[in-house]
Amino acid sequence: MQALTIISAVNDALMTEMQNDKNIVTFGEDVGVEGGVFRATVNLQKKYGEKRCFDSPLAENAIVGTALGMAMGGLRPVVEIQFSGFVYPAFNQIITHVSRMRNRTRGALTAPMVIRMPYSGGIRALELHSESMEALFGHIPGIKVVIPSTPYDTKGLLISAIRDEDPVIFMEPKRLYRAFKQEVPEDAYTIPIGKAAIVQPGTQLTLISYGSQMKEAKEATALLQKEGISVELIDLRTIYPYDKSTILESVKKTGRLLVVHEGPRSFGVAAEIIAMVSKDAFEYLEAPPTRLTGADTIFPLPSAEHHYMIHTAHIVKRATEVIRYQP
């Protein structure tokens, strides 16, 4: 066992899995010599050589497009988009090819590849360095979307993503990159994609969150506990395909649901979960399923960032309202 941060767990997953599978290559902007601007790929080039870990020219669309070509050619590329805010030029490749190749060719050609990208705000960054746009990816048929929130899950989920036969968008909560350490096995292990984690079992309220927002969700859970409120905290971990059965089982037990995420509200992940719960657990609900999310605004620059972010106290406030709700 080793104590790792999330960012070092990303590195460790790549280090471990590239040892196991010679077809894995990783590339992107500054990924080679520098080891990535966040150091996710540090020492990979030194260990595995320039053919397996390298810098690419600065063009996200071609990074993803060439990775797809490599995947169809038998490799398993893991590409890095430096910030999720720069992925938009690559949407053409993601939507028109990466997500569709298996279906288009009736399985003759597939896209086993991972597109990694740091996302989330709260790091006092420049414009387009803070957004949480996972819902955009969740809406594209044919790709999986994974967001870990702990070092242990990061390694296990990234290895699963690399081994997956379908394309995976792997969004990393950069606010938590170095926030804390956790014991992580040195060997390879996997955590299944599509499976949520019950971080803390509880009976009165189901609180669902994921990624960077999990920090505040955990703090809120602990505070509510002190108030005598029993919260079941679920880390969604996979945005698509999301773990419907774990969510339903929990809501049927608690009767109350609060979904919290940083991304904008309308047409977001919480909207999907709440729509599903409202239909499939309607008769169990004791309060309106509620969401606490980022607003449908442009993410503010650092001077006003705190007007966007969801703090622990905000979650406690909304959770209390859901708990106290009387029809």
Place this chain on the structure above:
Amino acid sequence: MFENFDPREGKRLQILNEDGQINSDLPKLPMLTNKQALHAFKIMVITREADDWAVSLNRQGRMPTYPPVKGQEANSIGSLMAVKNEDWFVQAFRELGGLLIRGVPLTQHYLYFLGNEMGSFYEPEKYHVLPISVPISSQLPHAVGLAYAEQYKGTDNITIVFNGDGGTSVGDFHESLNFAGVWNAPVIFYVQNNQYAISVPRHHQTASTTIAEKAFGYGFEGVQVDGNDVFAVYAATKLAANHARKGNGPTLIEGFTYRLGAHTTADDPTRYREDQEVADWIKKDPLIRLEKYVLNNKLITEQQIVTLKKEAKKQAHAAFEEADNFQKESLDNTFRYTFKNIPPILEEQLEQRRELEGGLK
């Protein structure tokens, strides 16, 4: 490799002229043998017949929108003859001749345009063909990635990828040539410059004199060939393929050609080009000049050509009927290829769809 045909000096490689004569004052170049020339001719005949039949079927209401290949056949036929079967062939959408050279059944081409996903199912080990890519030029990065993968695996396989003159305006064209140059990838970019992107003429796509000369900005060679001359196409592609195979990186080939038909059956080219221009290009038809060549060199008789064309027509008709009677895609198949294993939330949607299609109970 193309010192004698530098596009920046206004040079274009032509071997077989409009009269079916071989230009005699050329340096030594890879040449099609008589046997290969005859094969190219036969494939061009079936391509033309199959293409004309598709257009005619569209008018009969039996074929949805179809993009004719007529006039451009030599580009993909000559170039696909210059590479080996294991080399990746990344299509745009006007490379029917090349597909037939590769051995892909004509039925599959019809199946695609009839709107059946199985038209994009090319057994990878057998054909090494990527399916038609609808968004213009978005297939170019795939070719570079495939080339990288082959190089990485240590094979000597190369990749040839097609797009058109309009496609050179797309960012993917720049990005792909740039990546290929930096990675020294074994890839050939073949641009079929057919003079129009639907209605927009070539000079509205780029201010550069030729498309081929753009290659030099990416650190590799470009050459412009007479795209209606199957010999020139073959020679340039053969040189470029050897160059790539030896580890010397990419090449850009511009096939200077002309679309004799409409962009698609939904297009009316009389709105944007003069009859005289089309008439001038008909004289340069790749099939007419290759037919002159095979006759002049006694590779075939006139009577045999009549029979060949008749047979080709029959073959096209039979292939279309086969495609038209091909099993339609099922509800299950519209779901099952989204992922390798269908996730529970998608399985549920399939169940719901089945139930809906079952009607009210």
